[in-house]
Amino acid sequence: MADEPWRLPNIVQELAAGVQEPPSRYLQDLAGGDQLAGAEIPEPIPTIDLGRLSGSDGADEAAKLRSALQNWGLFLVSNHGVETSLIDAVIEAAREFFRQPVEEKKKLSNLIDGKRFQIEGYGNDPVQTKDQILDWSDRLHLKVEPECDRNLAFWPTHPKSFRDILHEYTLKIKTVKNDILLALAKLLELDEDCLLNQFSDRAITTARFNYYSPCPRPDLVLGLKPHSDLCALTVLLTDKEVGGLQVLRDGTWYSVPAVRDYSLLINIGVTLEIMTNGTFRAPLHRVVTNAERERMSVAMFYAVDGEKEIEPVAELLGLKQQSARYRGIKGKDLLIGHYEHFSRGGRVVDSLKI
Numbered sequence: 001m002a003d004e005p006w007r008l009p010n011i012v013q014e015l016a017a018g019v020q021e022p023p024s025r026y027l028q029d030l031a032g033g034d035q036l037a038g039a040e041i042p043e044p045i046p047t048i049d050l051g052r053l054s055g056s057d058g059a060d061e062a063a064k065l066r067s068a069l070q071n072w073g074l075f076l077v078s079n080h081g082v083e084t085s086l087i088d089a090v091i092e093a094a095r096e097f098f099r100q101p102v103e104e105k106k107k108l109s110n111l112i113d114g115k116r117f118q119i120e121g122y123g124n125d126p127v128q129t130k131d132q133i134l135d136w137s138d139r140l141h142l143k144v145e146p147e148c149d150r151n152l153a154f155w156p157t158h159p160k161s162f163r164d165i166l167h168e169y170t171l172k173i174k175t176v177k178n179d180i181l182l183a184l185a186k187l188l189e190l191d192e193d194c195l196l197n198q199f200s201d202r203a204i205t206t207a208r209f210n211y212y213s214p215c216p217r218p219d220l221v222l223g224l225k226p227h228s229d230l231c232a233l234t235v236l237l238t239d240k241e242v243g244g245l246q247v248l249r250d251g252t253w254y255s256v257p258a259v260r261d262y263s264l265l266i267n268i269g270v271t272l273e274i275m276t277n278g279t280f281r282a283p284l285h286r287v288v289t290n291a292e293r294e295r296m297s298v299a300m301f302y303a304v305d306g307e308k309e310i311e312p313v314a315e316l317l318g319l320k321q322q323s324a325r326y327r328g329i330k331g332k333d334l335l336i337g338h339y340e341h342f343s344r345g346g347r348v349v350d351s352l353k354i
């Protein structure tokens with residue numbers, strides 16, 4: 001089956017350089033009158049001061065966080081302690097990587113023998129069915145934690161600083177993730193480390209560098225199809241100048257403006273939706289394309305150990321006297337389910353509801 005040519009999508013950057021019109025496999029079916037241009041967001045995505053949230057006078061920030069989670073499943077954090085110079089360096093290193101000729105990048109291909117898909121490496125997401133609508137983006141996906149499991153063969157050597165910068169960024173963002181998990185547990189009135197403890201030293205963190213080439217038909221083509229992230233939390237660095245991310249609320253796609261001030265965008269993933277028994281919901285989001293400008297983003301995905309059973313946290317069920325609304329599932333099986341649903345634009349978590 002690996003020999004079926006439809007399973008091997010093009011590198012979009014290559015395609016974009018050579019075609020006037022996107023091939024039919026990239027065109028959305030907009031029969032229902034859906035439009036890709038999103039609605040203007042009615043209020044800004046709340047920005048939470050992470051220093052204050054974690055301190056003793058964090059009540060206002062906690063209230064903001066609660067409302068952001070209820071309304072969007074997304075929030076921004078400022079005062080997070082990650083130096084602006086490091087953030088700039090991450091973006092610049094990613095830009096340098098993507099600026100290389102496609103042939104260079106293909107040396108890190110995510111296709112084994114040019115055929116079989118694996119998660120790590122440079123390329124596209126897997127194609128599951130012949131009629132799957134493809135995304136107008138390329139990405140480099142790397143496992144960064146556990147550190148001893150890094151596959152350095154996939155880590156770029158150009159620019160030369162790439163590996164060191166990603167290593168440092170991994171260390172810094174981890175503290176942000178930890179602070180957020182502590183705050184979320186507090187919000188749920190659980191022991192502070194109740195959520196944090198779900199992540200063992202075998203928990204998997206991946207970094208995904210997304211590159212969206214300019215697309216001649218932004219009215220018909222998506223950069224990334226609707227999905228919810230599979231992990232517990234995503235920490236996203238979005239392009240400072242070019243917007244494109246949209247989030248679904250009450251049936252409407254809202255455009256999330258580009259983040260210009262070094263805040264980090266935090267996105268709840270399905271693992272946390274299950275753990276919190278649906279109290280925090282993983283939002284559906286997608287990325288639209290831009291006719292003139294390239295766009296980039298860097299996502300850090302915090303998942304659990306593949307062998308861990310993901311299920312509603314017992315302490316929470318006890319506290320709220322709730323029964324579990326989701327079936328338990330192992331981290332590695334959630335990953336398999338994720339890609340099956342992803343190809344159809346659905347959420348694996350909906351199949352786990354009791």
Ligand SMILES: O=C(O)CCC(=O)C(=O)O
Pocket residue numbers: 208210224229236238244245285287296297299
């Ligand atoms: O590019 C973006 O803004 C979002 C990327 C995203 O949703 C993802 O990588 O899961």
Ligand SMILES: [Fe+2]
Pocket residue numbers: 227228229285
């Ligand atoms: Fe995402």
